[in-house]
Amino acid sequence: MVPFGRVTTYGAIASYLGSPGAARMVGWAMNQCHSSPHYVPAHRVVNRVGLLTGKHHFDGSSLMQEMLENEGAIIEENRIMNMEDMFWDPVQELGL
DNA sequence: GACATGACCTCTG
DNA sequence: CCAGAGGCCATGT
Numbered sequence: 001m002v003p004f005g006r007v008t009t010y011g012a013i014a015s016y017l018g019s020p021g022a023a024r025m026v027g028w029a030m031n032q033c034h035s036s037p038h039y040v041p042a043h044r045v046v047n048r049v050g051l052l053t054g055k056h057h058f059d060g061s062s063l064m065q066e067m068l069e070n071e072g073a074i075i076e077e078n079r080i081m082n083m084e085d086m087f088w089d090p091v092q093e094l095g096l
Numbered sequence: 097g098a099c100a101t102g103a104c105c106t107c108t109g
Numbered sequence: 110c111c112a113g114a115g116g117c118c119a120t121g122t
Binding site for chain 2: 029
Binding site: 014019020021022023024025028029032 | 116117118119
């Protein structure tokens with residue numbers, strides 16, 4: 001549901017799902033989304049400071065970064081510099 | 097059934 | 110500001 005050009009965090013997703021502290025489970029879900037028939041923009045999910053912690057789980061080592069940069073993100077040292085502008089909070093945007 | 101691990105977060109000292 | 114510890118929940122051995 002994360003729109004083009006926006007990113008969100010594991011914690012935000014977990015919080016939206018009703019388990020504020022279950023960010024790890026979200027990471028696990030992202031890992032499993034490989035085998036999901038639905039399209040999951042996992043590249044738009046980063047940790048709270050905008051660090052691309054899951055980049056190693058994509059095909060290339062820079063695929064995630066490339067896709068994010070393609071969506072307007074400014075990435076430097078595996079980190080989204082303009083995180084504040086890109087951040088998309090499901091709780092705030094979709095309502096809880 | 098216990099124990100370890102994971103694309104994390106938050107609080108403490 | 111940096112480091113450590115605890116919590117979260119599903120999965121695999």
